[in-house]
Amino acid sequence: MSNENQTDIDQCPVADSDEFGNSVPVIDIGGLTNDSSSLPAESAINEIASACREWGFFQIVNHGIPKSLIDREWQQTRKFFAQSMQAKEAILRTRENPWGYYNNELTKNQRDKKEVFDFTTDGADPIYAAENRWPEGMGEFRVVMREYLLACTKLSLQLLQAFCVGLKLPADFMHHDFATNHTGFIRLNYYPVKDPLEGTDTPRQGVADQGVHHHTDAGALTVLMQDDVGGLQVYKDDYWHNIPPVEGAIVINTGDMMQVWSNDYYHAAMHRVRAMEACDRYSIPFFFNPSASTRVDPLPTVVSDARPGRYRSIEWAEYRGKRTDGDYADYGTEVQISQFRI
Numbered sequence: 001m002s003n004e005n006q007t008d009i010d011q012c013p014v015a016d017s018d019e020f021g022n023s024v025p026v027i028d029i030g031g032l033t034n035d036s037s038s039l040p041a042e043s044a045i046n047e048i049a050s051a052c053r054e055w056g057f058f059q060i061v062n063h064g065i066p067k068s069l070i071d072r073e074w075q076q077t078r079k080f081f082a083q084s085m086q087a088k089e090a091i092l093r094t095r096e097n098p099w100g101y102y103n104n105e106l107t108k109n110q111r112d113k114k115e116v117f118d119f120t121t122d123g124a125d126p127i128y129a130a131e132n133r134w135p136e137g138m139g140e141f142r143v144v145m146r147e148y149l150l151a152c153t154k155l156s157l158q159l160l161q162a163f164c165v166g167l168k169l170p171a172d173f174m175h176h177d178f179a180t181n182h183t184g185f186i187r188l189n190y191y192p193v194k195d196p197l198e199g200t201d202t203p204r205q206g207v208a209d210q211g212v213h214h215h216t217d218a219g220a221l222t223v224l225m226q227d228d229v230g231g232l233q234v235y236k237d238d239y240w241h242n243i244p245p246v247e248g249a250i251v252i253n254t255g256d257m258m259q260v261w262s263n264d265y266y267h268a269a270m271h272r273v274r275a276m277e278a279c280d281r282y283s284i285p286f287f288f289n290p291s292a293s294t295r296v297d298p299l300p301t302v303v304s305d306a307r308p309g310r311y312r313s314i315e316w317a318e319y320r321g322k323r324t325d326g327d328y329a330d331y332g333t334e335v336q337i338s339q340f341r342i
Contacts, residue, residue, distance in 0.1 A: 009214055009270065015239035024234065024243050024251075025051050030062030033158055048159070049166030052254050052262075056269030057234045059249040064158075065151045067248075070225065073148045076141045077282055080117060081190040087135065093118065097130035098324050099185075112212045113191065113275045119145060120185040126292035127183055127317050128324075149186050152223050152286035156184070159221060159252065160288070167262055168301040174261075174290075181291040183320065184219070191231070191273065191281040214272040216336075217255035218323045219289035224251040229281040235270040243271075256319075256337045257290065260311045263298035268337070292317040312340045 027047045031040025051058035081088075091100040103115045119132045134142050160178060161171040178184075189212075214235065226232060226245055233240040234253075243251060259268040273281075290296070294316040298309040314337070322335040 009235060010272075012235070012238055012240055014233065015241045023241065024055055024057045024059060026059045026061060026246055026249060027051065028062050029060045029158075029162075032162060033062070033064040033155075045162045045165050048162045049266075052163070052166065052258075052266040054267070055234065055236060056267035057243060057251065057253045057271070059243070059246055059251050061246070061249050063155055063250050065148075065155060065250070069144075069148060069151060072144045073225070073284060074227070074282070076138075076144045077188045077190075077284060080135060080138065080141060080188060081115060081282075083135065088115070088117075091133040091135060093133075095325065096128070097133065098128055099125075099130060100133035114212065114273075115190040115192070117188040118185055119149075120183070121149065122146070125183060126181075127320055145186065148284075149184075149286070152186065153182070153184065153288070155250075156221060156223055156286065156288040159223075163221070163254075163258065163262075163266070167265065167299060169299060173299075177290040177294045178220070178288070183289040183292055183316075184287055185289070186284065186286045189281075189283045189285070191275070191283075193277065193280055212273040214270050216268040216270055217253060217287060218257070218320060219255040219287050220257045220261075221255055221288050222251075222253045223286040223288065224253070225284040226251060227282045229279060231274040231281055232283070233272055233274065235272075240272070255287070257296050257314070257316065260296050260314060260337055260340070261299050261302075263302035263307065263310055265302055289320065290316050308342075310342055311337065312342060314340050 025047065027044055028040075029044045029048075031038045031042075032044045034041075048058065088101040088103075093100040093102040099118050099120060101115070101117050119134075122132065124131050157175070157178065160174055164173045165171050224232075226243075228245045228247075230242065230244055232243045232251070234243060235241075253271065254266050254268050256268045258266050273283075296311075296314040296316055296319075298311060303309045319335060326334045
């Protein structure tokens with residue numbers, strides 16, 4: 001996508017949800033997490049499939065992650081970003097090791113106005129052969145982060161089953177690509193009112209100034225906790241739609257690999273986060289990604305003579321690596337699934 005077209009998208013208006021009568025759906029998945037064969041589970045699966053087709057986004061309630069763990073996760077996240085810049089930069093991310101702190105990330109080759117901390121499962125990850133970097137003197141931080149990552153993994157596997165059933169596949173069809181060797185990771189996001197690099201009180205104006213510039217997520221699905229500030233928007237039908245915080249809810253969106261697997265039945269939606277003008281914002285996404293050895297192709301139930309496969313095979317590790325490289329430097333066109341379209 002050219003820079004001109006990117007700007008055109010950013011200048012599209014923000015929809016009034018009441019006026020347009022549509023908004024990102026909120027889905028109760030209590031039946032899905034308790035008994036995947038129940039009628040409530042079937043209803044949740046159908047709602048999820050519909051949301052993936054229409055929006056690429058939805059929110060879930062009764063998701064099974066304990067409130068006590070969520071509260072501890074928020075507490076430790078705020079504690080981490082409240083550290084001195086010197087303490088945070090002691091575990092600064094690099095192109096060679098993408099785990100740790102960063103405040104100069106690019107999206108669509110434009111710098112985001114935020115700070116982040118990334119971590120993954122323990123041990124050297126198979127794509128970068130690099131291990132997590134943890135802050136000194138924050139033992140409880142590490143414990144809570146690990147616990148929350150496990151909870152997100154469990155929830156994501158349940159959602160993945162629903163995605164598969166929605167595509168007329170056995171619930172465990174994609175289990176082998178994720179269950180024990182996924183390459184998912186958690187990111188802590190902090191969007192300060194002040195620019196983390198410039199450190200000024202200059203007001204933020206214009207569509208080119210975003211907390212995170214518009215993009216799609218690279219992997220299978222994303223599990224996102226957002227605080228009560230707002231600012232997340234999804235692009236649909238030439239409008240930006242706000243995704244307002246809902247108490248107790250978690251935001252889910254489909255990524256590039258799920259769009260390829262579903263042969264465009266499921267939609268990886270463009271989304272962005274507005275720059276903060278009144279107060280700071282925090283969010284915590286878990287990016288659920290397949291194993292490093294996964295080759296992504298349209299799945300058998302979504303390919304036919306009438307609707308042949310729309311994508312060439314994608315090597316996940318290579319795709320993910322190129323996306324990560326683009327976080328650090330402007331290499332021109334960011335890798336997108338459109339480049340693999342047949």
